[in-house]
Amino acid sequence: MSRRRRRPGATFVSPRPRAEPAARKDRRNRRQAPRGRGGSIARHHWQALRSAMHRLVKTPLATLMTVMVIAVALSLPAALQIVVKNAHAVSGNLEHKAQISLFLRQRVTEGQARELQQQLAERSEIVAVEFISRQQALEEFRSLSEFGSALDTLGENPLPHVLLVYPRVDQHDTEQLETLRADLAALPQVELAQLDLAWLQRLFAIIEILQRSVAFISLFLTFAVILVVANTIRLMSQNYREEIEVFKLVGASDAYVRRPFLYSGLLYGFAGGLLALLMVLLATLWLSGPVNELARLYHSDYRLQGLDWRDGLTLLVTGLLLGFGGSWAAVSRYLRELQL
């Protein structure tokens, strides 16, 4: 570079002193700096980013601990969000399977039962009707209940034919469902019409509570992340007090002084978000095996839902925003206190 050339009239003499680490750093900085007359803003941002990275690397343990705290604080609501997401998926499946079971009278033959199935399927308030013959029901009962040998002692099949009615009406409108159930119960072929929605309603209530809890915990942990970043940046700005004072006295604006700290906050937030994302992904992977196995045992094709790319992006952006917000609050306050 040109700085190695000796200028005419220069009074210095060789040999040059051996380059020290600070000098090596300077050379690297100058090599990497954006060039061009119009690159002043880019140059400032580049300097600020480099300075921020240097500050974080200089205290690796403190940086790691801060990033870990942010990651834990971000991963908790993310993990709970996954729980809510899966609960929604499960309840969604169940919602569409809400049904009224019609236990037909013993005297109703299979042919009459199938005829009734046809008639009901044509009604506008019914989506579909499934027929389970008494024989099918017995076999299912035998395989699931483990009372197969006890059933063998019975002379005849005590189970009736069953029609499973899937209503078209809003699943949350219990009044409408109850009206339909009563209507079906009044049919002469029907012994018992059963609508069991209570457990579904309870599940919806639990999910609602879970959802609100996640929102509250997320809000709480958001403040925690802002406080962690703000406190870290406050300590950092105190460590760089001398440098800040020099900068201010030679004409640095508040924005110039603030910029490296904002980049530090952004880096903390990004690293925390990235680590949180990794933690949640690993936890999802770790849990997906047992959950999928459990679903299989219940004859379900349900699969554990993890974070999709939108969730991942949200986590990273949240980390960045919280890092930025925390550092902005801390360094702005510090500059106000400095009064230079």
Added chain:
Amino acid sequence: MIRFEHVRKRYPGGHEALKNVSFRLDSGEMAFLTGHSGAGKSTLLKLIALIERPSHGSIWVNQRNLARLHPRDIPGHRRRLGIIFQNPTLLFDRSVYENTAVPLRIAGCPEAETARRVRAALDQVGLLDKERLNPVALSGGEQQRLGIARAIVAKPEVILADEPTGNLDPVLSREIMQLFQRLNQVGVTTLIASHDLDLIREFPNRQLTLARGELVGDRS
């Protein structure tokens, strides 16, 4: 040009550091500001650098009324000044070169221009051969010269020096003052606060004397 018109400065708590101070320093002029400790020398320089604001009166620096300067314009004002302290407030995690380059980096000066001006400033203060060293490896006099290099690198309109020889021996002090004289010869308005009357007498420049916050002498 620096102009003080009936300037008073009262600190919180009631201490009046400057009392009705008025003077004018022409563009390109060099003057010494003398007086005992606590006379108000540093306060006067701080008012020019807008580290402090006057309680009363007006201060003009190159046709700019500092009282009317918006806070967002303070950095721009300071970039037109070269400020030198008794302790040169260097950054010890950077080289001599990088310390000198700080004002240019803040001003967003292109890299090639920065390198040229930093070397010129270091050459002027005789530190060009030490540009790669860490300031901790410099002597007290060299550190002060580095502070001066940093102050002049951005070609300021005004140089303010607060006891720049306070920590130096007589020989080094004389060298530093001669350096200020050389800088002043290129037209930079220079105001140097010093209580070292023996040293000041060796130079033919104007002398403003403060005592208990009042301007009690103005000798050319």
